Amino acid sequence: MAIDSNNLKKITIEPVTRVEGHGKVTLLLDDNNKIQQARLHVVEFRGFERFIQGRPYWEVPVLVQRLCGICPVSHHLAAAKAMDRIVGGEKLTPTGEKMRRLMHYGQFFQSHALHFFHLCSPDLLFGFGSDPLKRNVIGVAKEFPELAVQGVMMRKYGQEIIKATAGKKVHGTGAIPGGINKNLSIAERDSLLKDLEQMIEWSHKSLEIAKNYTVENLSDIASFGSFDSNHVSLVRDDGAMDLYHGNLRGIDKDGNRILDDIDYQNYTDYIAEEVRDWSYMKFPFLKDLGPEKGWYRVGPLARINACDFIDTPDAEAARKEFMAVTDNKPNNISMAYHWTRMIELLHSIEKIKELLNDSDLQGDDLVTKGERRNEAVGLIEAPRGTLFHHYKVNDDDQVVMANLIVSTTNNNEAMNSAVRGIADEYLSGNEITEGLLNHIEVGIRAYDPCLSCATHAMGQMPLIVELYDSEDNLLDRKVKG
Amino acid sequence: MTTFDSHGILVIGFGNPAREDDGIGPAVAEEIEKLAIDGIEVDADYQLTVEDAAAVAEHDAVVFVDASIEGDEPYTFTPLAPKREETFSSHSVSPEGVMGLARDLFDSDANGYMLGIRGYSFEMFTEKMTGQAHENMIKAIDFLVPMLRAGSLEKVCQ
Numbered sequence: 001m002a003i004d005s006n007n008l009k010k011i012t013i014e015p016v017t018r019v020e021g022h023g024k025v026t027l028l029l030d031d032n033n034k035i036q037q038a039r040l041h042v043v044e045f046r047g048f049e050r051f052i053q054g055r056p057y058w059e060v061p062v063l064v065q066r067l068c069g070i071c072p073v074s075h076h077l078a079a080a081k082a083m084d085r086i087v088g089g090e091k092l093t094p095t096g097e098k099m100r101r102l103m104h105y106g107q108f109f110q111s112h113a114l115h116f117f118h119l120c121s122p123d124l125l126f127g128f129g130s131d132p133l134k135r136n137v138i139g140v141a142k143e144f145p146e147l148a149v150q151g152v153m154m155r156k157y158g159q160e161i162i163k164a165t166a167g168k169k170v171h172g173t174g175a176i177p178g179g180i181n182k183n184l185s186i187a188e189r190d191s192l193l194k195d196l197e198q199m200i201e202w203s204h205k206s207l208e209i210a211k212n213y214t215v216e217n218l219s220d221i222a223s224f225g226s227f228d229s230n231h232v233s234l235v236r237d238d239g240a241m242d243l244y245h246g247n248l249r250g251i252d253k254d255g256n257r258i259l260d261d262i263d264y265q266n267y268t269d270y271i272a273e274e275v276r277d278w279s280y281m282k283f284p285f286l287k288d289l290g291p292e293k294g295w296y297r298v299g300p301l302a303r304i305n306a307c308d309f310i311d312t313p314d315a316e317a318a319r320k321e322f323m324a325v326t327d328n329k330p331n332n333i334s335m336a337y338h339w340t341r342m343i344e345l346l347h348s349i350e351k352i353k354e355l356l357n358d359s360d361l362q363g364d365d366l367v368t369k370g371e372r373r374n375e376a377v378g379l380i381e382a383p384r385g386t387l388f389h390h391y392k393v394n395d396d397d398q399v400v401m402a403n404l405i406v407s408t409t410n411n412n413e414a415m416n417s418a419v420r421g422i423a424d425e426y427l428s429g430n431e432i433t434e435g436l437l438n439h440i441e442v443g444i445r446a447y448d449p450c451l452s453c454a455t456h457a458m459g460q461m462p463l464i465v466e467l468y469d470s471e472d473n474l475l476d477r478k479v480k481g
Numbered sequence: 482m483t484t485f486d487s488h489g490i491l492v493i494g495f496g497n498p499a500r501e502d503d504g505i506g507p508a509v510a511e512e513i514e515k516l517a518i519d520g521i522e523v524d525a526d527y528q529l530t531v532e533d534a535a536a537v538a539e540h541d542a543v544v545f546v547d548a549s550i551e552g553d554e555p556y557t558f559t560p561l562a563p564k565r566e567e568t569f570s571s572h573s574v575s576p577e578g579v580m581g582l583a584r585d586l587f588d589s590d591a592n593g594y595m596l597g598i599r600g601y602s603f604e605m606f607t608e609k610m611t612g613q614a615h616e617n618m619i620k621a622i623d624f625l626v627p628m629l630r631a632g633s634l635e636k637v638c639q
Contacts, residue, residue, distance in 0.1 A: 051499070051606035066499035066606070069527025110532075118531050137531075138565045141585050149586050156532040169526045170498065170507045 025440055027423050033430045038420035040412070040444065041279055049402040057086050057393045060402075061175055064389070067406075070450055072172060073107035073162055074382035074407075078389040080175035081245070082378030085265075086393050088370025089178025095363035096179035101244050102355045103165035103174055104380070108243060108348040109199070110158025111383035112300075112341050115448045116206060117151025120338055123442050124213045129435060147209075150202045157192075157199050161352065164188040179367030186362065193356055200353065203346045207318055210342040214335065215325070221335040223425075225418035225443035228253035228332050230286065230295070231302035232410070234381050235261065239308030241347070243381040249306050250286060250296060255330050259286060264379040267388060273405065283412050284405055295413035298385025299447065300340035305330040312354070315347035334418050337446045344383075382407045384448050408449045418443045485587060489520040490629060491540040496548050497527050501607045502600025502614040505548040509598070512622055513629070521629050529574045534582035538589035542634050544625065545576040548614070549597035555617035558624065561593035594634055596621055 028037040048067055052060060061080040065072035077100060084090040092100070122135045125144060133139075141148040159169075164184060166174035174180055214221065230253065234246035248267065250259025262270060273282040274291045285294035296302070304323070310316040322339055325331065331340075355361060378389040385407030392401035408415075422443045426436045494510030496503040510525035524536065529545070537543045549557065563584045564577035574582070576595055583589035598621045600614045610618070628634050 047606055063499070063608075066497055066608075069497065070530075072527070114531065138581075138585070141582070145586065152531050152535050152582070152586060155530070156535050159532055169524075 052402040078378040082376040083177035085376035087177045089368045093365040094360040099180040105348040106161025112345040113154035184361040207342040225334040232296040233303040241307035298410040304340040312350035491543040494546040537583040538587035542592040548600035556621040
């Protein structure tokens with residue numbers, strides 16, 4: 001039966017704290033105070049694609065870093081991969097590819113460490129229902145100072161890798177069309193090797209925290225904001241997880257293949273984006289299944305679910321342990337994102353070790369090129385999920401079309417589903433309780449959304465909660481932060 | 482507790498160059514870096530994040546440089562007190578929050594200062610500063626550089 005939105009009460013939560021950028025959650029209630037609609041909104045417009053149009057293609061890998069201060073490297077590399085094809089240089093030299101991979105794993109390492117220690121660990125260490133004045137990074141610093149320090153030092157280590165491979169944070173120029181503009185000096189390599197074993201040890205400890213939390217609380221979190229879904233990610237030709245390059249694979253909730261390792265240059269044949277009038281963020285879906293059944297999740301959970309194996313030993317052992325919890329079927333528990341994120345943290349540092357000991361990083365053959373093209377797609381697995389960059393370039397080397405589908409947009413429907421499930425479970429009456437807010441925030445944070453990236457905006461606002469009656473009269477309002 | 486041997490002055494300029502005058506911080510960092518002043522380390526980023534706390538702890542003093550939306554023209558220079566931020570996004574840790582983390586996590590007693598340079602327009606995706614903001618930036622650099630060369634930020638704050 002269709003619901004008349006005009007007769008619903010509305011609770012607005014704006015924005016969600018401790019996620020990147022800002023967004024708001026609107027809960028629409030019926031006259032019986034039951035949830036009828038749950039929506040995660042973003043409030044800014046999209047404009048970045050227009051900013052790119054008319055610019056020479058070789059500037060794009062630098063310009064796209066302006067999209068987001070949290071994941072500039074992912075945009076840098078996705079754009080560079082597209083521009084590789086524009087110059088016919090997609091088959092990189094060993095030094096070119098390995099330098100980019102080192103940069104990428106450094107980005108994963110710092111991003112996952114930041115999210116785990118400074119955004120989600122308060123929820124895991126203190127519990128969702130604990131005092132919000134304690135349940136934050138300052139609380140962690142007070143009661144678990146060694147963990148707070150680890151988080152900072154791991155983030156710093158990842159940033160040092162990025163600095164050594166990409167250059168300056170604001171004007172990173174490491175990846176250029178067809179390759180890379182520098183190799184890794186012996187001095188840079190030795191500096192990074194110095195702290196490597198410490199980082200590996202801390203990664204194992206981080207994984208233990210996430211795993212133990214999930215296993216010990218499985219009965220509580222199994223239904224928390226959880227739902228069956230499809231999962232999409234890049235995988236290597238042999239089915240291994242590959243965060244830098246591969247084919248697009250999709251599986252359904254039971255693990256059946258619904259997107260069969262396709263070449264992502266043809267992604268528009270398989271994926272479409274639905275526009276909804278209440279959101280600036282689009283809703284991607286698999287065309288064959290349609291918008292109702294074809295939406296999917298991306299990110300660490302999807303990647304672990306979709307791949308056949310991981311090609312580093314400790315992360316592969318961790319993957320097997322994770323998959324055993326669901327008898328090797330896809331895991332559809334939202335809070336399991338945290339465990340999978342730490343498996344990827346470990347995989348990243350294992351890959352970093354592998355690369356730092358590879359002499360190809362000191363090679364001098366940095367750039368390649370071939371037959372010029374006018375259209376290209378660059379795909380990469382960003383820390384938050386699959387990131388699409390699609391460009392058309394004219395014969396004067398100017399970009400004439402740009403389309404980006406960022407990771408958080410790919411998780412749009414999934415995050416809305418999580419919010420809906422949590423609100424259904426925790427809303428009581430028409431009061432906006434602290435518990436309800438906390439649980440919604442915890443659910444959204446599991447996806448590590450980057451709303452500034454999704455909306456191409458930067459900014460920060462306080463948390464505002466508003467309750468309206470069915471005639472849109474304001475009944476209650478709370479501000480947080 | 483993890484601690485660092487602190488030395489010298491750190492200048493951190495932050496902001497997004499694609500938002501007009503929001504790019505003042507990184508632009509100042511770029512200009513200071515060109516001068517290669519002994520004992521001065523320079524960094525630039527889109528926003529401050531938690532690992533900046535470790536960088537602060539490695540120095541005796543830090544100058545945060547940012548665009549100011551409502552501050553006095555052409556700039557303000559004020560000391561900062563470390564602060565415990567009870568809720569914040571990693572997207573944007575405040576300078577005081579970074580100082581607070583440096584103190585709490587690394588036992589840092591670095592002195593912090595905020596150089597807020599007045600900007601006027603912050604539209605998205607325009608990679609050019611307004612003329613007035615640029616003039617303000619030049620004045621702010623002229624103010625800051627002599628102190629950096631002297632290795633002391635003790636000048637009367639304004």
